[in-house]
Amino acid sequence: MSYSDLNSIILQKDAADSAAEVHGIAVAMLCLNKNTEASDWINEAFAEGPSLLQEDKVELNDLFEQTKELMESDEFVFDLLLPDEDEVLALRCTALMQWCQGFLFGMGRVQTSSEWPGDEDIIEFTKLDFDLEEEDIEEAENNLVEIQEYLRAAVMLIRSELNPAVEHSTVH
Template sequence: MSNATPAPDLPPIAAVDDAVRRLALGVSAAELHGSLCGWLAGGGASRAEWLRDVLADPAAPLTASGDALDDLRLASAAQLADRDFAFELLLPPADATLAERSGALFDWCRGFLGAFGLAAGGDPKLSEEANEALGDIAKLAAAQPQEEGDDEDEDALAEIEEFVRVAALLLHGDCVLAARHRQRLN
């Protein structure tokens, strides 16, 4: 257990949804969060211009200090770096339908994959486990949401969410934390 200050919570998904709609970004809140996390996990900088970076659009707006998207950036960067593994995915709440939650998870994976590639480049130095995890995220990014399900499907979705969370931390560890460690050794 760490004595460090806990990583901040993500803003509510409704606040991020509102900001996405207001700025007409053309992505869901989950996909935008996946993009941000992919960007950060691949070694991209946490800065006010992050929307331009992850959307690959130099005309995208800057986030204002204190708005939901800036809070999303700050909380995500802190959570990815947190040694207590406080990292969370921004997804609909448990009372949303299975289709909404699974669709949002697959959107999150699509966003992660694209922005990770932008930040990490074509041949990032990844461990065998991280390479496999990235391949699994790619498979999830291509998946379609399930319309209906039972308790087994709910359990499977929870397991997939946890896998994606850990995979993102693993990729961040390989691309960012390992690189920082190598720099300190040199």
């Protein structure tokens, strides 16, 4: 599912959230509990407003399961659900901030301690100022890519810190 596909579902519900924000919620829920079900995320992210169409629930379930698989992969293939690179920079920057807001919301709904790796940085990313002059756009593009890479790594670190791998001991 693409960013625009998810945004279409959100617009049909007249929700104030964005695709990036609800994806951030999903990722946070998976960081806190790798066994979280798609239905838990759908109920949390889409609780208000009219009911979702069944086909939208199927699409959302698929997105959640895909996100879960990518986060569990050892290949570091997980990525944030954000607008494509050919979209205007302002839209991409706003979506990044919204993703961070969703992630923080998702973390805050269960995690009572604010002490987890990267929490302060992610909070700061919600306050980014992308009011740019024309000559600053290339630098801003590079900064945005760096922030996205940082967030990808931070998510994987947070997930591993909050969901330590179970050690399997061999019985002789």
